[in-house]
Amino acid sequence: MKKAIVPICVILFIAFTGCYLIIMEYAKQRAADRVANEAVSENVEQEALSEPDEGIQGILTGINTEDGIMGFQDIRSGKLYEIPYDSNLEVKNKYGDIMSMAELVNGEIYRLDYTRSLKKLTGIQVSDTTWTYTDVRKFSFDEHKKIMMIGDEAYKFTKALRIYSLNEEAQIMDINEMDTLTVRGIDKEILSVVVDKGHGYVRVLNDAYFIGGWIEIGQDIIKPVTEDMLIPVGEGDHLIKVTNRGYAGEEEVRVSRDKETKLDLSKIEIEEVAIGHVQFKIDPDYARLYIDDEITEFEERVPLEFGVHSIRVECAGYNTIYSNIKVGSDYAEIDITMDEESKESASTSGTGKRDPVSDNKTVSGNTAGNPTSLSANGTEALPKPYPAAITSSTEAATTETGSSSVSSSASSSSAGTVISGEKKIYVEQPSGTEVYLDGNYIGIAPASTTKVTGSHVITLSRQGFQTKSYTVNIANDGNDVTFSFSALIEQ
Numbered sequence: 001m002k003k004a005i006v007p008i009c010v011i012l013f014i015a016f017t018g019c020y021l022i023i024m025e026y027a028k029q030r031a032a033d034r035v036a037n038e039a040v041s042e043n044v045e046q047e048a049l050s051e052p053d054e055g056i057q058g059i060l061t062g063i064n065t066e067d068g069i070m071g072f073q074d075i076r077s078g079k080l081y082e083i084p085y086d087s088n089l090e091v092k093n094k095y096g097d098i099m100s101m102a103e104l105v106n107g108e109i110y111r112l113d114y115t116r117s118l119k120k121l122t123g124i125q126v127s128d129t130t131w132t133y134t135d136v137r138k139f140s141f142d143e144h145k146k147i148m149m150i151g152d153e154a155y156k157f158t159k160a161l162r163i164y165s166l167n168e169e170a171q172i173m174d175i176n177e178m179d180t181l182t183v184r185g186i187d188k189e190i191l192s193v194v195v196d197k198g199h200g201y202v203r204v205l206n207d208a209y210f211i212g213g214w215i216e217i218g219q220d221i222i223k224p225v226t227e228d229m230l231i232p233v234g235e236g237d238h239l240i241k242v243t244n245r246g247y248a249g250e251e252e253v254r255v256s257r258d259k260e261t262k263l264d265l266s267k268i269e270i271e272e273v274a275i276g277h278v279q280f281k282i283d284p285d286y287a288r289l290y291i292d293d294e295i296t297e298f299e300e301r302v303p304l305e306f307g308v309h310s311i312r313v314e315c316a317g318y319n320t321i322y323s324n325i326k327v328g329s330d331y332a333e334i335d336i337t338m339d340e341e342s343k344e345s346a347s348t349s350g351t352g353k354r355d356p357v358s359d360n361k362t363v364s365g366n367t368a369g370n371p372t373s374l375s376a377n378g379t380e381a382l383p384k385p386y387p388a389a390i391t392s393s394t395e396a397a398t399t400e401t402g403s404s405s406v407s408s409s410a411s412s413s414s415a416g417t418v419i420s421g422e423k424k425i426y427v428e429q430p431s432g433t434e435v436y437l438d439g440n441y442i443g444i445a446p447a448s449t450t451k452v453t454g455s456h457v458i459t460l461s462r463q464g465f466q467t468k469s470y471t472v473n474i475a476n477d478g479n480d481v482t483f484s485f486s487a488l489i490e491q
Contacts, residue, residue, distance in 0.1 A: 051119070052081045057111050057127050059162050059184075059192050060104060061169075070121060075109060075130070075191055078160040083114060083121045090123040099126075107164040107192040109184050130191070136181040140455065141172050143473065148190050150183060157190040165195035166257075173470045176457060178220065178234035197235050200255040201459065201467050204229040206266035213244025214308040222308055222324065223439060230260070231439035232457050232469050243307035248273045260467055276327040277301040282336045287315035301331070317341055423451040425474065429484035433462040451481060458483065466491055 052058070058072030061080065069082050090113075091099045109130045113123035133150060140149045148155050163170045175181070180197035183190060202217065210225045218238045221231065225242065235257045241250040242265060249268035255261050280289060280298040289298045290312040296302055304327045313321040318338040325334070427435045428446045435447045436459040442449040445460070453476040459469040465488035474481055 051116060052079075052083065052112065052114050055111065055113070057109060057129070060106050060108050060110060061162065062106060063101075063104065070124075072110070072112060073160065073162060075186065078158075083112070084119065085121040089121060092123070092125040094126040094128040096125070105194065106167050106169075107162055107182070107184065107194040109191060130184055130186045133181075133183045134196075136183050139181060139183075140177070141175070141471075143172055144475075148183075148193075155185060155188050155190045161190060162192040163195075164192070165198060170195065173472060176232050176234075176469060176471055177455075178232055180234070198257040199232050199234050199469070200257055201260045201461075201469075202229075202231045202233050202238075202240070202253065202255065203260050203262050204231070205262055205264045210242045210244045210265055213242060216241040216243075216308065216326075222326070224310075226440050228441040229439050230434070230436045230441065230459055230461055230467075232459060233261075241307075242268070243273060243305070246273055246305050247271065248307060258466055258468075260461070273306045274330075275303050276306055276329055277331050278304055278325075278327060279331075279333040280336065281333065282313060283338065284315060284318070287313050287318070287336075287338060289313055313338060423478070424448045424480050425451050426480060426482040427458060427460075427485070428482060430460065430462075430487045433460045433465075433488060435460060458485075460485060460488060462488055464491060465489060 052072070052074065056072075057075050058081070059075060061071035061073055063070050068085055070085055072081050072083060073079070074081065089101070091101060091104065093099050093103075104124075109127040110124040111127050111129075112121060113125075114120075115122050136150055138151050141147075142149075146157055148157055161172075163172065163175070165174060175193070175195060176199045178199045179195050182194040182196055184192045184194075204215070204225070207225055207227060207229065211227060213225050214222060215225050215229070215231075216222050217231065217233055217240050221233065223229075223231065225244065233255045235255050237252065237254050239250060239252055240263060241248060247270045249265070249270045251263065251268045253261050253263060279301045282289060282298065289296050291302065291304070292309050293312075306327050308324055308326045311321075311323050311325060313336055315338055317340060319341050321336060321338060425437070426446065426448045427442075431445050433445045435442050435445050437449055438456050439459070451474065453474045455471060455473050457469050457471055459467065461467045468485070468488055470483075470485060472483065
């Protein structure tokens, strides 16, 4: 019996010792966590109690009129401040003239008169040391490189960039190329972007007769008609024209921001279109010319219906030319010079293939019998059978006689888009919504379509909910791309 007691005591001692050590270690960890939490709380409190410097410049991020607080982001440090103000606040424009509180705009840059002794904002004035560009329509974003192009000028931005639409904070992907912006910055850095005019959508109904034809919306959009289209369009009034098989119709529509406008093609008046006669001069002259995907002899003038036509010029040993032309006069001449194919352009890297970038040209002018010019209009379209629209702004030269020239280098130089026969773009969320890529219907989410690199607009629509679109950039990385977006907002 005595022999059995000794092992039992040893076991109990070891067990109690182990429990004691575990409890002590747990207590030490709790103490360390408490110290860390206190340090974090202290830092947060210090940040919350910190005050802006007197005379800083800040981007207005919001106004809480109920509590008398304005939000600002320091343009130098990027710090955010919530600053009290009262009814005596003096508000001035950049010229020193008195403004009303109602004229304050989120995204505007102001010089702040903050009085430390009073701990409140006593005056603000629109900054006169930063620049502002209004009515910005030609722009693009490269989020990877943190570059915004305005026209041909490049500007950098950081993660502190503030974007506002309808006085609410937004993201870069919420901006559509159809929008009109106000951009503010300092030197070569963008600080804030405000969407002054946004975009809505045109839903095309009863389109059976016009499928395979073209739809033009104002001067900005030219697209081939596909089934069940939902096209992002800048808000405002637009003249819409549709053409196919020698007939055309047009209708005026008004597009409101974030709203769908229905275009019922069965209700528009259809008329027979006029015929223009286009003389093609192609070098080399033994090249093959395809108009609307049909091979065409071009020794004589080619009769073409008024409206948009896709052209393709092919010749062994030369870069293929893809373009869209818009015929709008009785007679026109187009000179096309092909560039010899280089070894680099002869081979295509990756699993995809080069996309025929669509240079949109307009053949227009008077009807007095004089040849007219071929000029770039910057709208978007894409020759069949490709599933999405690509934009090119290449311009064609115009001579005094009205003849025009098209170079294969112009088309091929911007042909950085790659279409993959194997990789896909997937849109998984929000489930059950209609999904459109560049206005073309691709299915109900979860849905997929062929991967096309470059900038594209994904539009989501569902009855009873607000239609929403996102601008996305698809990289040529050899992988599938999957998107999951936030749920749509109920109307």
